[in-house]
Amino acid sequence: MCLPPGEAKVTVIKVGLIGAGWMGRAHAAAFEGVTRIFGTGPATLKIVAVADVSEEAAKDFAQRFGVGSFTTSWRDIINDPDIDVVDITTPNDVHSEIALAAIAAGKHVYCEKPMANTAREARAMHEAARDAGVVTLVGFNYLCSPIQAYARQLIETGELGEIFHFRGTFDNDYMVEESFPFTWRTDAQAAGRAGALGDMASHVLSLAHYLVGEVTEVCGARQILHARRRDAKGNERTVENDDLAHFLCRFRNGASGYLEASRIGTGRKLYLSYEIQGTKGALLFDQERMNELNLYRVSDKPAERGYKRILAAPQHPDYAAFFGLQGNPLGYNDLKIIEARRLIEAVASGKPWVADFEFGYVVDRVVEAVLVSAEEHRWVTTEEIAR
Ligand SMILES: NC(=O)c1ccc[n+]([C@@H]2O[C@H](COP(=O)([O-])OP(=O)(O)OC[C@H]3O[C@@H](n4cnc5c(N)ncnc54)[C@H](O)[C@@H]3O)[C@@H](O)[C@H]2O)c1
Known part of the structure; x- marks a missing residue:
C-alpha cells in the first residue's frame, strides 16, 4: 500500500556535521533512531554533509550513514546554504570558532560539551546566538534521561x-x-x-x-x-x-x-x-x-x-x-536519541530546551572559577569570571 502524496510529506531539518569521531557517530545514530522511536513529527533530521580534518574519517562516516557529501574543511558546511543546523562534534578547541561562523551564517547550532575551552569564548557564543535568534543545544545528554x-x-x-x-x-x-x-x-x-x-x-x-x-x-x-x-x-x-x-x-x-x-x-x-x-x-x-x-x-x-x-x-x-x-x-545511545528529539522540537518551535548556549556558558563559568580557585587557593565567585 502507498501513502497518499500529502501524507508522505515530512519536514526535514538538514544537518551539516563536523567531526566524524565517537560523538559524530553517536549523533548520526541518534538522528536515525529518533524517527524510529518518536515518529516523523514535527520534523526529521538528515545529515546532508559531513566534515572531518581526516579525509578517511569523513569518507568512512559518509559511507556508513549514507551522507551525500563529505569534505575536510568545516567552512564548506558553513557556506552550504542548504544546511539548517551545524552539528559540532570536534575536539573542544574549535567549538567556538565553528559555532560563531555558523551563527553568523544564520544556522542553528548543536554543539558537544564542554561548549568552549574558556568562559569568555562560551559567553561570546551565547551572546552571538541570542542576538542572531538562532536555536542552540549543548550535548549534556545525561539530562535527557x-x-x-x-x-x-x-x-x-x-x-x-x-x-x-x-x-x-x-x-x-x-x-x-x-x-x-x-x-x-x-x-x-x-x-x-x-x-x-x-x-x-x-x-x-x-x-x-x-x-x-x-x-x-x-x-x-x-x-x-x-x-x-x-x-x-x-x-x-x-x-x-x-x-x-x-x-x-x-x-x-x-x-x-x-x-x-x-x-x-x-x-x-x-x-x-x-x-x-x-x-x-x-x-x-x-x-x-x-x-x-x-x-x-x-x-x-x-x-x-x-x-x-x-x-x-x-x-x-x-x-x-x-x-x-x-x-x-534504556542505554547511553537512547539518551542521544532523546537529545535529538529536543533538537527537533527546538528548531521546529524556535524555542530552546534547557541545555542551550546560555546554560553551557553558565557551566563553563563554574569550570573556570574552579581553575582560578585551584590556582589562587581561595573561594572564587562566578561573578568574577568572563565579565
Ligand atoms: N556528551 C558526551 O557524553 C560526550 C562523550 C564524548 C565526547 N564528547 C565531546 O564530543 C567532542 C568530540 O569528542 P569525541 O570523543 O567524539 O572525539 P574523537 O577524537 O573521537 O573525534 C573527534 C573528530 O573530530 C575531528 N576533528 C578534529 N579537528 C577538526 C576540525 N578542525 N575540523 C573537522 N574535524 C575535526 C577528528 O579528526 C576526529 O575524527 C568533544 O568536545 C568531547 O568533549 C561528549
Missing part, C-alpha cells in the same frame, strides 16, 4: 522539601594506567586547561544546575597523576590538564555542594552519580545503574524508612516512546 526528568519533577513539586545539599561525582578510570596514551584530551590547546574538570565535571555541573540551580561560588583543587604520557608516535609528552578535580560550592538558592570528577577513578567506569538532600526527602542516582532512581521520604513510617528503588517507567517523560512496560532498560 527520563529518570532525570522525573527527579526534576519530584524536586519541582516539593517532594524533597527545601534542597540544602548536592554531592556529585563523575569517576572513570580509563587513564589510571601510565600506559594510556597522550591524546587531544591531555593537551591544553585542544581540550583546554580543565581536563577531567572540563570533560567530566561539566556533566555533573549540568545535573546540579538542572536539578538544584546555579552554582555561584567554588573552592577547588586539581591533581595530575601521571605527568608524562607517550603519544601515538611514541613521543613522551607532558600532560597539560587535570586527571582529577574536586570542589566545594554554593548554589544561588543557598544550598551547599561538593563535586568531583576523575579520569583516574580506579574501579569506576561511568560513575556519574549524585545525592541530593532536602528537608522532606533525598535522591540517590548512579549512571552505572541509569534506569534506577532511589528516593527517600522523611514522611515514611519510622519503622519503614529507607531508600526506595524506582525503576524507569512509562510515567517518566519520554520513556513510553521506547517501552510500554516499566523496567526495560
